[in-house]
Amino acid sequence: MTSPLFLGIDTGGTYTDAVLYSETEGVLASAKSLTTRHDLAIGVSGAVETVLSEITGAVKRIRLVSLSTTLATNALVEGQGGRAALVMIGFGPQDLARDGLAEALGSDPVIYLTGGHNVHGNETPLDLAPLEAQIEALGQEVSAVAIAGYFAVRNPAHEIAVRDLVRSRTSLPVTCSHDLSSRLGGPRRALTTLLNARLISMVARLIDATGGYLSSRGIDAPLMVVRGDGALISAAEALMRPIETILSGPAASLVGARHLTGLENAVVSDIGGTTTDVAVLDGGHPRLDGEGATVGRYRTMVEAVAMHTFGLGGDSEVRLEEGGFDAGLTLGPRRLMPLSLAAHLWPQPVVSGLERQAQASHPGRYDGRFALRTGLPETLAAGLTAHEASLYQRITLEPKPLDAVLTSTSQRATLDRLVARGLVLIAGFTPSDAMHVLGRQDQWNAAAARLGAEIFTRRKAGSGRAVAQSPAELAELVSARLTRQSAEAIVSALVAEDDIGGIDVARSAFIERALSRTPGLVRFSLKPDRPLVALGASAPVHYPAIADMLDIESFVPVHAGVANAVGAVVGQVRETVTVFVSEPEEGRYAVNGAGEHQIFRDRAEAFARARDLAATEARQAATRSGADHPVIELSEHIDMPVIEGLEKFIEARFIAIASGRPRIATR
Numbered sequence: 001m002t003s004p005l006f007l008g009i010d011t012g013g014t015y016t017d018a019v020l021y022s023e024t025e026g027v028l029a030s031a032k033s034l035t036t037r038h039d040l041a042i043g044v045s046g047a048v049e050t051v052l053s054e055i056t057g058a059v060k061r062i063r064l065v066s067l068s069t070t071l072a073t074n075a076l077v078e079g080q081g082g083r084a085a086l087v088m089i090g091f092g093p094q095d096l097a098r099d100g101l102a103e104a105l106g107s108d109p110v111i112y113l114t115g116g117h118n119v120h121g122n123e124t125p126l127d128l129a130p131l132e133a134q135i136e137a138l139g140q141e142v143s144a145v146a147i148a149g150y151f152a153v154r155n156p157a158h159e160i161a162v163r164d165l166v167r168s169r170t171s172l173p174v175t176c177s178h179d180l181s182s183r184l185g186g187p188r189r190a191l192t193t194l195l196n197a198r199l200i201s202m203v204a205r206l207i208d209a210t211g212g213y214l215s216s217r218g219i220d221a222p223l224m225v226v227r228g229d230g231a232l233i234s235a236a237e238a239l240m241r242p243i244e245t246i247l248s249g250p251a252a253s254l255v256g257a258r259h260l261t262g263l264e265n266a267v268v269s270d271i272g273g274t275t276t277d278v279a280v281l282d283g284g285h286p287r288l289d290g291e292g293a294t295v296g297r298y299r300t301m302v303e304a305v306a307m308h309t310f311g312l313g314g315d316s317e318v319r320l321e322e323g324g325f326d327a328g329l330t331l332g333p334r335r336l337m338p339l340s341l342a343a344h345l346w347p348q349p350v351v352s353g354l355e356r357q358a359q360a361s362h363p364g365r366y367d368g369r370f371a372l373r374t375g376l377p378e379t380l381a382a383g384l385t386a387h388e389a390s391l392y393q394r395i396t397l398e399p400k401p402l403d404a405v406l407t408s409t410s411q412r413a414t415l416d417r418l419v420a421r422g423l424v425l426i427a428g429f430t431p432s433d434a435m436h437v438l439g440r441q442d443q444w445n446a447a448a449a450r451l452g453a454e455i456f457t458r459r460k461a462g463s464g465r466a467v468a469q470s471p472a473e474l475a476e477l478v479s480a481r482l483t484r485q486s487a488e489a490i491v492s493a494l495v496a497e498d499d500i501g502g503i504d505v506a507r508s509a510f511i512e513r514a515l516s517r518t519p520g521l522v523r524f525s526l527k528p529d530r531p532l533v534a535l536g537a538s539a540p541v542h543y544p545a546i547a548d549m550l551d552i553e554s555f556v557p558v559h560a561g562v563a564n565a566v567g568a569v570v571g572q573v574r575e576t577v578t579v580f581v582s583e584p585e586e587g588r589y590a591v592n593g594a595g596e597h598q599i600f601r602d603r604a605e606a607f608a609r610a611r612d613l614a615a616t617e618a619r620q621a622a623t624r625s626g627a628d629h630p631v632i633e634l635s636e637h638i639d640m641p642v643i644e645g646l647e648k649f650i651e652a653r654f655i656a657i658a659s660g661r662p663r664i665a666t667r
Helices: 040-054 071-077 092-099 101-105 129-141 157-169 185-216 236-242 248-261 339-345 346-359 386-394 412-420 432-435 447-457 471-497 509-516 541-548 560-570 603-624
Strands: 005-011 015-022 025-032 062-069 086-087 110-113 144-149 173-177 224-225 232-234 266-273 275-282 309-310 315-321 329-335 370-373 424-428 530-535 573-585 586-594 595-598 631-639 651-658
Touching: 005 040, 005 560, 015 040, 025 040, 025 346, 025 560, 040 185, 062 185, 062 248, 062 560, 071 185, 071 248, 086 129, 086 157, 086 185, 092 185, 101 185, 110 129, 129 157, 129 386, 129 595, 144 157, 144 185, 157 173, 185 631, 224 236, 224 248, 224 560, 232 236, 236 275, 236 447, 248 266, 248 275, 248 386, 248 530, 248 560, 266 370, 266 471, 266 541, 275 471, 275 530, 309 471, 315 424, 315 432, 329 471, 339 346, 339 370, 339 424, 339 432, 339 447, 346 370, 386 412, 432 447, 432 471, 447 471, 471 509, 530 541, 530 560, 541 560, 573 603, 586 603, 586 631, 595 603, 603 651
Parallel strands: 005 062, 062 224, 086 110, 086 144, 144 173, 266 530
Antiparallel strands: 005 015, 015 025, 224 232, 266 275, 275 309, 315 329, 370 424, 573 586, 573 651, 586 595, 631 651
């Protein structure tokens, strides 16, 4: 067999997946390896080496490598990333109050410059003096610079001038807002640009680790990255626009679901370690979020899939509802390292710690919990308070029982801050552990899972009764709770997609009666209008019961556990460019967009230039992003109402979309 092979890689929070794919034969090999945050190349090589070993001569046949990841999304949610300076051109301090920009900026420096443009692209003179006065210090204080200019999408000249100055005086990477979005809304565009600058070093770590490993194995093929809308871009472009990789993993899973099932219309639910992501396929394409992707607390201007993310997965914290008369369990939203996984990696300290706690005459407050460092670079631990730094020093890369780490109650809040920074992980009982107790999963240490369940059963509700009488009973309760919360998550996503307000799915008596099939004079039922595609390594374990609760036909594809990696290699490159034409003065037509600002006397001539500019720039952008012979689709929207019998030209938009399969290596 000599057909070309495509290598797909997905780096998630828990696992790194790899697949070898042939356009004629489909998925030939797949594998998983634990993601190694301290050195991402280890997790990548672990998964890739396994698939390479299954196909003779695979290295020489690989023509394309494509990567999807949740690392950028997780970084924004967890508040991680490098320190960045924000240069605001034509804006004032009052603009920081909009769109969460001040909150996102935090203590990072901001520099205000006089300048900017109006809606027609005409300028207010630019004053670079404040930047020139601080530029030497910036090189020592930040890891990147973000630039946002007033109406820069209509005329980027001032952003370009600032970019050129920063590049000439420092070695810092620079992000301009007009390179990320053509939409109006300065503060949100500034927010998007700031977040992009913060992510550069983190996404660079993944791309450099992957590229370095591929080079060491002699795999000489283009490296692509999945964007949040499911399209592919070259690794070089992803390094310049890492913000576009937010929701990359979920977007890849949708593309993979469409490819693996052939379904045009479906509800796709992807359960991972940290989250469950729910989205809708319409006509073979994922629905996109028209307002821009929301990640954590921030709504960006990044076009991405309309994804509904819930803090529910195999690694979700199992919590006992406090204060209730009867014991009730809730899962998530916080992620823990499963005890079975912690003991798989560090058997002695975890198992011995659990045994000690299980044999104690009285349960302890922190029983069944361990703390360990995530292994992130020390530079990301900068800025800790004295209390945080002191506690962080006591925590190591090997798990320690929480009752040995915390010496006072007040330190619990300090530990939570370290967890929120992404510096520390807590290991504890999770749904993955429950599945090990029940024998439905067996990849990690089942003995530790049983010990963790035994310790958890000693906890009591307000009635004084134990939460469960045995580890197996507890595990069944956790499994049932995961089924119910997953069903509620899917219903919540579909209600939101249908834009139905006023329904709190988790508290609705009607939905409660429908999901539990409560008998009565009036019986309630609900049924989605399309089948359910379940993805994720644990999908075969959990989703038959979830589909039954929803009374919905379900599909768990053969390669459901690596659907993201499949989606990474079967996607297309797609780039969109919008060019605007306006009339700042009667008989003068301004063409703005794609980095240009031109004035024409003739409207038809301006329209022709706008069409040509949009198509040319879209084709060039797709080519830079790795497309092979991109195809252009051009649409136009002309706003020219009739007022008192006369046509009044307001604005015209010319939108070019260039798409095509990525270039592959030739031999």
